[in-house]
Amino acid sequence: MANSKFKRYIHATIGFLFVIVAAVGAVLPGIPTVGPLMLASFFLLKSSPALEKRLVRNRFFAKYLAYIDGTTPMTNRMRISSILMMWLSISISAVISMATGDIKFWLIGILVTAGLIGTIFIWRYRRVSARDLGTTRNDTD
Secondary structure, X not given: OHHHHHHHHHHHHHHHHHHHHHHHHXXXXXXXXXXXXXXXXXXXXXXXXXXXXXXXXXXXOHHHHOOOOOOOOEOHHHHHHHHHHHHHHHHHHHHHHHHHOOOOHHHHHHHHHHHHHHHHXXXXXXXXXXXXXXXXXXXXX
């Protein structure tokens, strides 16, 4: 019993630390937001589902976590915007890394591979159907 309670406290503490990192990332450029929020959601869910619900419903983080459960569809505009921003970040990271000489080419390959995987996941994410938007099919593509 005490071991289980201790694990819950540890998970909650780790979750709150990731919430802090995400909050900093939401206001400072270059620091990630969504990744730490997903980790925070995971650890808070393991510690207390009520804490995880509060995080997901929080007005500050709700826009970042709207798609975490996979039930909220993504519009094509959001999908394309996400992919473009991801590749812009990857490109800037690769150019800066190569210009400073601090990175090996195989690491850039890993970065590009991760970008390709991310692109596939974003592109295959649940789409908004024409029926959901109340428009014709051609308007959503």
